[in-house]
Amino acid sequence: MSAPTTAGGSSPATPGRVEELRAALARTTARTAEAARAAGRDPAGLHLVVVTKFFPASDVRALAGLGVRAVGESRDQEASAKVDELTAPGSAVDLEWHFIGQLQTNKAASVVRYADVVHSVDRLRLVRALDRGAEAAARTVDCFVQVDLAAALGRTQGDGRGGAAGADVEAVADAVAGSGHLRLRGVMAVAPQGVEPAAAFEALAALAARVRGSHPTAVDLSAGMSGDLEQAVAVGATHLRVGGAILGTRPAAG
C-alpha cells in the first residue's frame, strides 16, 4: 500500500515522523529559551533557522505545520527542488528560505530567485552576481557576510567552509551595503573544528562590532548550530542555524 501523495509531489511525513519533529523542536526551543535566560537576553530576539539539507520536502512541510517559519538549505539543486514542491499552487507553505552553504558564483542567480536570506556571502564577485541576479528577479535579498573564523583566530589552515578573512570582511560588507538589490544584515560564521566555540564566537562578535561601526543597521548575527547554540547566544547571535538537533542524523555528510 502506498502512502497518499500531496499536490506538490512527495508523500507526506508519517505521523510518527511528525511527532519526532514536534518533540525535537520543543527540546530546541527550550534550549534556546534557557540560553537566552542565561545570557540575560529576550528569547524573542532569537530566530531559529531549521537546517533541512539532505532531508526530504515532506519534513520541511511538516516543520511548517509545526510552526517553523524559516528553513536553511546549503545546495542550490536540492533547495530549488524543495522550493518548487513547497510553493506549488494549492499546496504552498509559508516559509522564509535561507541559503547557508558555500555558493558558486554561477549559482547565485538561481539562489536569489527563492532565497530570502543568503548567509554565505564571502567575496566581491559573489556580491556582484547576487545583486545582478536579484535585480533580474526583481527582488531584494538579505545577506550575511560569512567570516572565516579559523583565519580570524590566526590559524593558517582554514577548514574549507568558506568565509572572508581580514580586510575582506569589511570590503564584502561595504559591497553588499552598496548593492541596489541586497540588504546587509550582519555577519555569519561556523565555529572552526578544534577551537572552543566560545572563543571562536567572541572573535566573531568583535568582527560583527567592527562591521556595525560602518553599517549601524547590520545588527544581526548568524551563529550557533546544534552543538554550540548556547555559546552563540551568549555573544549575541540572532539567527541560530540548527539541523541535527531537530531533524536527526543527516543521511549523508554535509
Ligand SMILES: *Cc1c(COP(=O)(O)O)cnc(C)c1O
Ligand atoms: C549543516 C549546517 C548547519 C546545521 O548544523 P547542525 O550541526 O546539523 O545543527 C548550520 N550551518 C551551516 C553553515 C551548515 O552547513
